[in-house]
Amino acid sequence: MILKLVLRRFAIGALTLLVVSALIFWAVELLPGDIASEVLGQSATPETLAAFRERNGLTDPAMLRYLHWLGGALTGDFGLSLANQRPIAELIGQRVANTFFLAGYAAVIAVPLAIGLGLLAALYRGSALDRFISTSTLAVISFPEFFVAYILILLFSAWLGWFPSLATVSPGMGLGARLYATFLPALTMVLIVMAHMMRMTRAAIVNLLALPYIEMAQLKGLRRWRVIAVHALPNAVAPIFTVVALNLAYLIVGVVLVEVVFVYPGLGQLLVDSVAKRDMTVVQAACLIFAATYIVLNLLADVLGIVSNPRLLHPR
Template sequence: MANPVVKLVAQRVALGILLLLAASVLIFVGTQILPGDVAQSILGQSATPQALANLRAQLGLDQPAYIRYFTWLGGAIHGDFGTALTNGQDIATAVGRRLSNTLFLAAVAAVIAVPLAIVLGLIAVRYQGRWPDKLISAVTLASVSLPEFLLGYIIIFFLAVQFHVAPSVSTIFPGMGFWAKLHAVVLPALVLVLVVQGQMMRMTRAAVLNLMQSAYIETAELKGLRPFLIIVRHAFPNAISPIVNVVMINLAYLVVGIVVTEVVFVYPGMGQYLVDHVAKRDVPVVQACGLIFAAVYIGLNMLADVISILTNPRLRHPK
């Protein structure tokens, strides 16, 4: 008989693969039902019918949709996304560079946001109902409520224009040193930190507060342990499972929802690459970016499920 943990993890992985397959179908169908003709948009209104027919045959647009889907999916599985219609460049090569830039920005934001959110959440629990709790909750709620583009332009105005802390255009390139890259992404990383840490902080606070009335917490209080020590040593470890879930969801957002921030700061990542080629109606690029974003989001959510199963005995033994 299979180990219950192995069985649950295998189920989550299988579900993740099925979700990714369903997402690939939606991405392909969504790009195919867009109004207009791809060949016409590439060649222009003055193109002859023969030229349009030749280009459609070259792009495989004369084949049935299901054949095109399986051809595209088979290539994607092997890492071949085809070539961009606008410039003829290999999409996989361009995506590799852009994805590494996006992951760098997301990693910088995550390294700051996750510990900051957890520490603020624990401080809010320690001073529940008092001014530190109210101040932390008010600031994080305000940062979450502001749209990313507005927050980005406010930060550009003050930190780039007024005080020259960092450049307003976050340009990075191959061969650039680590510290130079870090300086270039200060402002977009700050925007992402302000956007995602609020939800993580509030979940940390809620999860720990939910345990503060437990019998073992009361026992620790009766022993005379300091309040913050009780929170960190006894309450927080038992609140890891819901906190991990919300952290993983926000990490997925950092990679997938980074599009607006990259556009505001003209950052050469996946989001900027996607927006540029949506405007040019470059369908293969849009499909590749959509599939990669879906894979990252589903993968991180699947990882959150697996970590929750491993850290929560109630999930390992649901009966």
């Protein structure tokens, strides 16, 4: 039964991704203007325009081009950039790696910290510590992320001079140097995503605290932290995973502004540049990667939620 449920989730995920890919393709298709004259400029002769269309397969029917694009995307070939005629995969590869590195960096700090603080807040519910954790994390997400970024730059880089304000990374850099260079953007993102996860953890745990089995655990004479960590947390896993997945997705998809502020060579920045240059094929590819990340992470959360339910995992 559980296998069926999980497979169903995967099927739904794949279907969603297909629909999204179609939306992305047709949205770009519907944009006004002719791509060939956009790229070649007003002075292009009809012959060069025709040659360009021929070379880029623009004369084929849209449906055929969609299937062609989709097939290529599945094998990692996103076609050529309109702006400079280089393969998009080559253009994007390093950027994707950079974005995932930064997101992973932030996630490794933010997820355990948020869940830990959420547990603490639930454990000392109603105390000064609880209120401090809740209000401070809430205060941080109330600011726009670029504002948080500038405050951190002002503090740690302009005044204290501890960290660089520009997150410049190059392919040959060592891990230590890379972590150091990207500390401020990572910290910005930690602050942005933490509140949500922490509050959800706290709420999910507090919800359970009134249940008879939690009272039972207390009446066994167990320590309070054990009641919360061993008896409450495993039953709160599904809602917590859901929020963690949403935030991990946000770390990858929603970091455009942070990348721009720190001039970090990630996918977000590429997206912004490509939109400015009207480089539609690159925009398409970036959007597809974002969408796929989002869907895969949510899919994982769903599956973990199913697997963490003992009723489904151990049927009668």
